[in-house]
Amino acid sequence: xxxxxxxxxxxxxxxxxxxxxxxxxxxxxxxxxxxxxxxxxxxxxxxxxxxxxxxxxxxxxxxxxxxxxxxxxxxxxxxxxxxxxxxxxxxxxxxxxxxxxxxxxxxxxxxxxxxxxxxxxxxxxxxxxxxxxxxxxxxxxxxxxxxxxxxxxxxxxxxxxxxxxxxxxxxxxxxxxxxxxxxxxxxxxxxxxxxxxxxxxxxxxxxxxxxxxxxxxxxxxxxxxxxxxxxxxxxxxxxxxxxxxxxxxxxxxxxxxxxxxxxxxxxxxxxxxxxxxxxxxxxxxxxxxxxxxxxxxxxxxxxxxxxxxxxxxxxxxxxxxxxx
Ligand code: SF4
Ligand code: MG
Numbered sequence: 001x002x003x004x005x006x007x008x009x010x011x012x013x014x015x016x017x018x019x020x021x022x023x024x025x026x027x028x029x030x031x032x033x034x035x036x037x038x039x040x041x042x043x044x045x046x047x048x049x050x051x052x053x054x055x056x057x058x059x060x061x062x063x064x065x066x067x068x069x070x071x072x073x074x075x076x077x078x079x080x081x082x083x084x085x086x087x088x089x090x091x092x093x094x095x096x097x098x099x100x101x102x103x104x105x106x107x108x109x110x111x112x113x114x115x116x117x118x119x120x121x122x123x124x125x126x127x128x129x130x131x132x133x134x135x136x137x138x139x140x141x142x143x144x145x146x147x148x149x150x151x152x153x154x155x156x157x158x159x160x161x162x163x164x165x166x167x168x169x170x171x172x173x174x175x176x177x178x179x180x181x182x183x184x185x186x187x188x189x190x191x192x193x194x195x196x197x198x199x200x201x202x203x204x205x206x207x208x209x210x211x212x213x214x215x216x217x218x219x220x221x222x223x224x225x226x227x228x229x230x231x232x233x234x235x236x237x238x239x240x241x242x243x244x245x246x247x248x249x250x251x252x253x254x255x256x257x258x259x260x261x262x263x264x265x266x267x268x269x270x271x272x273x274x275x276x277x278x279x280x281x282x283x284x285x286x287x288x289x290x291x292x293x294x295x296x297x298x299x300x301x302x303x304x305x306x307x308x309x310x311x312x313x314x315x316x317x318x319x320x321x322x323x324x
Contacts, residue, residue, distance in 0.1 A: 038208035223304030
């Protein structure tokens with residue numbers, strides 16, 4: 001198999017001492033070349049921090065990130081490129097659109113050479129922006145146009161791995177679909193691999209191959225997107241899906257329950273299973289024993305695992321004790 005990034009026991013920490021916040025704790029996953037892995041969770045789940053660690057924007061407190069990139073690379077940290085939720089923050093507001101796009105093609109240059117303009121204009125056109133917008137400043141563009149500039153910029157970086165941190169969350173619903181389609185098309189055309197951070201299950205169902213569900217810094221469930229969204233194993237994933245009735249998944253019964261209760265203080269997470277303070281089926285054991293990821297269902301090729309004491313795969317005799 002062709003693994004482009006392998007993350008092992010990753011931890012990300014902010015601050016020190018008793019104020020330290022471990023935003024990501026013991027997270028492991030790998031991503032195949034050409035695949036889209038979505039990471040979902042509420043705010044504070046550690047999903048953005050995971051992407052920022054992969055982009056080299058934050059230090060890792062523990063664990064390893066191994067990039068296996070033999071594709072073309074270019075520019076600073078050319079192996080991966082981060083697309084932010086807020087495109088304005090990602091763009092130099094004093095640079096014209098074409099220069100913002102060309103910048104990754106001219107690493108270390110203060111002035112972007114005019115010779116890169118045709119290539120930049122071509123990339124702008126590819127993401128749906130006409131040449132007449134090439135000289136506009138980011139502030140003279142709409143939010144949707146700005147996000148297209150950042151996508152063109154990601155293409156210019158030639159990074160094979162694109163980290164998308166809620167790339168459509170700031171856009172109108174009508175534009176979200178267009179930008180998701182653009183990202184999907186570009187993935188095919190340029191052999192890209194995406195890690196797609198989102199709290200929107202609709203976007204995830206639309207673009208991802210696999211999904212990892214994070215809660216309080218840990219992955220609680222990971223597997224093929226259709227399997228996880230149709231037959232969620234972890235009580236947290238089940239609650240998330242029940243709380244998102246707007247996504248239409250085939251014949252999935254709509255459960256009423258929202259995720260009950262408040263998110264615990266991430267500086268002082270619950271012992272054992274971190275979800276136990278909100279879990280409707282918590283047992284004594286959940287307070288003392290931290291569940292590790294175990295096979296949750298027998299999907300054909302790709303593992304579906306969940307970190308719950310009550311999750312286990314359907315056995316060969318067809319007996320299941322999936323919590324339901
Ligand atoms: Fe609930 Fe226990 Fe499973 Fe955690 S391990 S999700 S508390 S049943
Ligand atoms: Mg975030």
